[in-house]
Amino acid sequence: MALEYDLLNENVKKCQYAVRGELYLRASELQKEGKKIIFTNVGNPHALGQKPLTFPRQVVALCQAPFLLDDPNVGMLFPADAIARAKHYLSLTSGGLGAYSDSRGLPGVRKEVAEFIQRHMFVVTVCFPHSDPELIFLTDGASKGVMQILNCVIRGEGDGILVPVPQYPLYSATISLLGGSLVPYYLDESENWGLDVNNLRQSVAQARSQGISVRAMVIINPGNPTGQCLSEANLKEILKFCYNEKLVLLGDEVYQQNIYQDERPFISSKKVLMDMGSPFSKGVQLVSFHTVSKGYWGECGQRGGYFEMTNIPPRVVEEIYKVASIALSPNVSAQIFMGLMVSPPKPGDISYDQFARESKGILESLRRRAKIMTDGFNSCKNVVCNFTEGAMYSFPQIRLPPGALQAAKQAGKVPDVFYCLKLLEATGISTVPGSGFGQKEGVFHLRTTILPAEEEMPEIMDSFKKFNDEFMAQYDNGFGYSRM
Amino acid sequence: MALEYDLLNENVKKCQYAVRGELYLRASELQKEGKKIIFTNVGNPHALGQKPLTFPRQVVALCQAPFLLDDPNVGMLFPADAIARAKHYLSLTSGGLGAYSDSRGLPGVRKEVAEFIQRHMFVVTVCFPHSDPELIFLTDGASKGVMQILNCVIRGEGDGILVPVPQYPLYSATISLLGGSLVPYYLDESENWGLDVNNLRQSVAQARSQGISVRAMVIINPGNPTGQCLSEANLKEILKFCYNEKLVLLGDEVYQQNIYQDERPFISSKKVLMDMGSPFSKGVQLVSFHTVSKGYWGECGQRGGYFEMTNIPPRVVEEIYKVASIALSPNVSAQIFMGLMVSPPKPGDISYDQFARESKGILESLRRRAKIMTDGFNSCKNVVCNFTEGAMYSFPQIRLPPGALQAAKQAGKVPDVFYCLKLLEATGISTVPGSGFGQKEGVFHLRTTILPAEEEMPEIMDSFKKFNDEFMAQYDNGFGYSRM
Numbered sequence: 018m019a020l021e022y023d024l025l026n027e028n029v030k031k032c033q034y035a036v037r038g039e040l041y042l043r044a045s046e047l048q049k050e051g052k053k054i055i056f057t058n059v060g061n062p063h064a065l066g067q068k069p070l071t072f073p074r075q076v077v078a079l080c081q082a083p084f085l086l087d088d089p090n091v092g093m094l095f096p097a098d099a100i101a102r103a104k105h106y107l108s109l110t111s112g113g114l115g116a117y118s119d120s121r122g123l124p125g126v127r128k129e130v131a132e133f134i135q136r137h138m139f140v141v142t143v144c145f146p147h148s149d150p151e152l153i154f155l156t157d158g159a160s161k162g163v164m165q166i167l168n169c170v171i172r173g174e175g176d177g178i179l180v181p182v183p184q185y186p187l188y189s190a191t192i193s194l195l196g197g198s199l200v201p202y203y204l205d206e207s208e209n210w211g212l213d214v215n216n217l218r219q220s221v222a223q224a225r226s227q228g229i230s231v232r233a234m235v236i237i238n239p240g241n242p243t244g245q246c247l248s249e250a251n252l253k254e255i256l257k258f259c260y261n262e263k264l265v266l267l268g269d270e271v272y273q274q275n276i277y278q279d280e281r282p283f284i285s286s287k288k289v290l291m292d293m294g295s296p297f298s299k300g301v302q303l304v305s306f307h308t309v310s311k312g313y314w315g316e317c318g319q320r321g322g323y324f325e326m327t328n329i330p331p332r333v334v335e336e337i338y339k340v341a342s343i344a345l346s347p348n349v350s351a352q353i354f355m356g357l358m359v360s361p362p363k364p365g366d367i368s369y370d371q372f373a374r375e376s377k378g379i380l381e382s383l384r385r386r387a388k389i390m391t392d393g394f395n396s397c398k399n400v401v402c403n404f405t406e407g408a409m410y411s412f413p414q415i416r417l418p419p420g421a422l423q424a425a426k427q428a429g430k431v432p433d434v435f436y437c438l439k440l441l442e443a444t445g446i447s448t449v450p451g452s453g454f455g456q457k458e459g460v461f462h463l464r465t466t467i468l469p470a471e472e473e474m475p476e477i478m479d480s481f482k483k484f485n486d487e488f489m490a491q492y493d494n495g496f497g498y499s500r501m
Numbered sequence: 502m503a504l505e506y507d508l509l510n511e512n513v514k515k516c517q518y519a520v521r522g523e524l525y526l527r528a529s530e531l532q533k534e535g536k537k538i539i540f541t542n543v544g545n546p547h548a549l550g551q552k553p554l555t556f557p558r559q560v561v562a563l564c565q566a567p568f569l570l571d572d573p574n575v576g577m578l579f580p581a582d583a584i585a586r587a588k589h590y591l592s593l594t595s596g597g598l599g600a601y602s603d604s605r606g607l608p609g610v611r612k613e614v615a616e617f618i619q620r621h622m623f624v625v626t627v628c629f630p631h632s633d634p635e636l637i638f639l640t641d642g643a644s645k646g647v648m649q650i651l652n653c654v655i656r657g658e659g660d661g662i663l664v665p666v667p668q669y670p671l672y673s674a675t676i677s678l679l680g681g682s683l684v685p686y687y688l689d690e691s692e693n694w695g696l697d698v699n700n701l702r703q704s705v706a707q708a709r710s711q712g713i714s715v716r717a718m719v720i721i722n723p724g725n726p727t728g729q730c731l732s733e734a735n736l737k738e739i740l741k742f743c744y745n746e747k748l749v750l751l752g753d754e755v756y757q758q759n760i761y762q763d764e765r766p767f768i769s770s771k772k773v774l775m776d777m778g779s780p781f782s783k784g785v786q787l788v789s790f791h792t793v794s795k796g797y798w799g800e801c802g803q804r805g806g807y808f809e810m811t812n813i814p815p816r817v818v819e820e821i822y823k824v825a826s827i828a829l830s831p832n833v834s835a836q837i838f839m840g841l842m843v844s845p846p847k848p849g850d851i852s853y854d855q856f857a858r859e860s861k862g863i864l865e866s867l868r869r870r871a872k873i874m875t876d877g878f879n880s881c882k883n884v885v886c887n888f889t890e891g892a893m894y895s896f897p898q899i900r901l902p903p904g905a906l907q908a909a910k911q912a913g914k915v916p917d918v919f920y921c922l923k924l925l926e927a928t929g930i931s932t933v934p935g936s937g938f939g940q941k942e943g944v945f946h947l948r949t950t951i952l953p954a955e956e957e958m959p960e961i962m963d964s965f966k967k968f969n970d971e972f973m974a975q976y977d978n979g980f981g982y983s984r985m
């Protein structure tokens with residue numbers, strides 16, 4: 018029969034997605050058995066207690082129940098600006114949240130996204146090429162957008178995509194699924210996960226020597242799992258590189274609101290590209306991704322995202338539109354969340370103070386948690402960790418002693434999987450082994466989110482330290498660490 | 502650069518999706534220019550004025566705004582059973598609607614779906630193989646589920662999928678996109694779009710003679726665009742055929758609530774398969790699809806669906822789970838809609854009467870509209886139309902006179918596209934040409950939904966008749982019709 022393992026599409030079998038891989042499955046089992054699990058395997062803030070922002074939820078609740086808008090008592094449960102916004106968004110639909118929208122998303126919301134991108138660049142000159150709603154597609158989360166674009170680019174295993182290592186495994190999994198070739202470029206851990214353009218050149222040269230045509234490059238900024246923010250100078254180098262090598266740049270910017278230091282603010286690839294001017298600003302193909310799942314929103318379960326295309330020819334945009342049409346439309350309530358994210362309450366609005374208080378509270382707490390976590394890891398034996406400049410993750414290096422490597426081998430496990438499984442069994446902390454993201458050979462990491470509730474953080478880090486230091490004491494037989 | 506038309510993935514370029522194709526794009530243009538358009542190109546009931554069912558919207562609104570549950574005034578806007586159900590569904594999540602669920606969907610909702618499938622079969626014996634929540638995956642609409650399964654089955658152009666003609670173009674488009682081969686089997690218009698197993702055999706034999714390995718078969722029951730309901734005897738033949746030919750059966754049953762006659766009720770492939778007993782009940786691989794977009798719900802924009810797998814080995818289920826994980830989770834609010842669809846209010850519940858009144862009202866009106874439409878088409882010159890037994894569409898045959906074929910040729914259009922464009926320009930009625938679904942050569946159709954508001958239906962049919970009869974008078978030069 019067709020759905021037998023041996024007969025499945027090999028690309029399906031090949032792809033790996035560690036964020037919900039062996040560790041997650043084991044954690045789910047343990048949870049079923051009654052063990053308390055701290056799920057830090059995926060950036061899923063609400064699952065760890067983060068409260069949703071009130072205003073957007075009020076607006077979307079009203080859009081789901083539009084009959085409330087005619088109820089004389091509606092004002093007892095909803096503020097007037099939420100009511101007004103719900104009416105506004107309903108007016109952008111044809112038939113409310115239950116009707117398919119255009120396959121690119123509601124035109125009115127795409128217009129709000131375009132205005133947001135425009136504002137974000139602080140550019141007001143008339144000659145500036147405006148962000149165009151027709152080049153913005155709303156998606157069921159950013160992942161779906163990435164998959165749509167890669168599906169257009171990848172024709173077979175001869176097509177290579179430059180992907181950072183370590184990387185978020187959406188990229189490796191999607192490239193496998195589509196039958197393309199992942200071309201890795203390494204981020205430099207000793208330089209705070211910096212990106213060296215010379216490494217890029219080497220990666221491309223090596224891929225070409227193997228007959229691979231490199232067609233696109235992925236950057237994740239701020240980095241996942243690595244947490245670094247790319248500087249403007251670095252982004253310029255990357256864009257020049259893409260221009261020279263004729264690569265489409267996929268800019269994964271889903272963590273753009275998650276910044277935990279002031280030295281290196283988020284700066285979008287689009288802004289840098291536009292500032293570079295001719296010939297780059299019209300010569301580099303760029304697709305930028307954003308989401309409602311991250312930032313201080315954390316509305317993962319709503320599945321809302323967008324991508325914006327720059328310098329993509331109309332005929333190609335049409336093809337992308339056509340393929341998006343097959344699944345008819347992204348879910349409409351998440352489109353409204355996206356509208357709200359790009360046009361939140363303004364000073365003077367009834368809900369502004371509460372919205373500002375809530376969002377500030379979340380971001381400030383994340384900033385403190387980033388620090389607690391980095392410091393906690395760096396206080397552990399054989400653990401070193403770069404500071405999380407942005408995004409939602411900590412990616413400590415775990416220097417496993419030879420005894421641990423041997424024990425892992427005996428258990429038939431990759432060393433970092435072995436470590437993470439032991440950690441899970443001992444503490445309930447569910448992480449993702451660094452091998453799921455890619456790392457240099459012989460170097461081991463784990464990824465954890467910085468999302469556990471702030472008040473639980475000290476206890477979690479204590480519990481981690483206790484486990485780690487005992488683990489190291491058990492396996493450290495004095496013969497030295499695994500090499501850096 | 503990589504995203505140039507000439508360099509795109511050829512499979513992307515090849516796929517066609519007529520439901521949002523040339524006609525839809527032209528209709529959107531005309532709408533922008535201020536023309537009143539009646540969008541009957543896609544089964545999108547709320548866009549044509551169907552009101553959402555109140556109870557599920559109340560529940561989901563409360564789930565979006567869980568803080569209302571603590572508000573002493575909540576009872577002024579929401580009935581007690583909606584409040585209780587919202588609490589129930591929130592208790593099935595870990596973190597509410599903003600948290601990713603398991604990639605298969607919330608376990609609690611999948612359990613409710615399994616119970617629904619079980620109830621639906623009216624089987625209570627202990628020996629009956631229960632529907633298993635672990636074999637039910639929730640999806641962002643049924644289309645996404647179909648794409649997931651076909652992605653596992655199709656390895657390349659040597660893999661063929663049997664698809665009815667006429668068919669819903671989701672299938673042809675997805676098969677193109679995945680690089681497989683569509684193997685058509687023709688439904689018999691003169692037998693009310695019946696399915697003859699001898700045709701299936703011929704289709705398979707012909708495909709094999711071309712070196713294609715036929716691996717799966719699609720049935721759409723009730724039919725889209727054709728509206729027929731498959732009889733139990735017919736389903737048995739199909740299942741035996743799949744057993745003998747070792748084909749996975751994909752049962753698209755999204756219109757199972759949309760039945761407009763009493764002679765041929767909907768019967769699920771799963772029920773027939775289980776009733777057939779050994780060796781079939783354990784020997785046929787079946788994947789069944791359902792949705793919240795159709796029925797009397799029509800919640801298209803929410804993007805909720807599920808598929809249930811029967812006789813699929815655990816190792817394959819794991820692979821499907823892994824691939825689903827890459828996009829993390831289907832949207833959670835649509836999962837709640839699915840839960841509500843499979844466990845609606847029961848007699849005695851506060852909201853039961855309203856729910857029953859609303860759902861009955863929608864279904865009875867659809868039944869009347871199916872009849873008005875069929876009769877309307879059959880009153881037109883050169884138009885013949887089978888009755889819509891189920892689903893949401895009417896698929897009249899348009900017998901185009903030679904003059905019209907010639908005019909179409911001169912305009913560079915496929916004849917049915919030519920007709921539908923003229924219809925659109927003259928009346929604002931946006932349909933889909935039959936060529937978008939496949940039809941026998943030289944025979945022409947169009948698909949329209951039966952969804953326009955009942956009170957507008959007579960006027961729409963008058964407007965259609967006026968256009969059609971004038972069109973026929975213009976082009977009918979007495980040399981006879983196009984052949985049947």
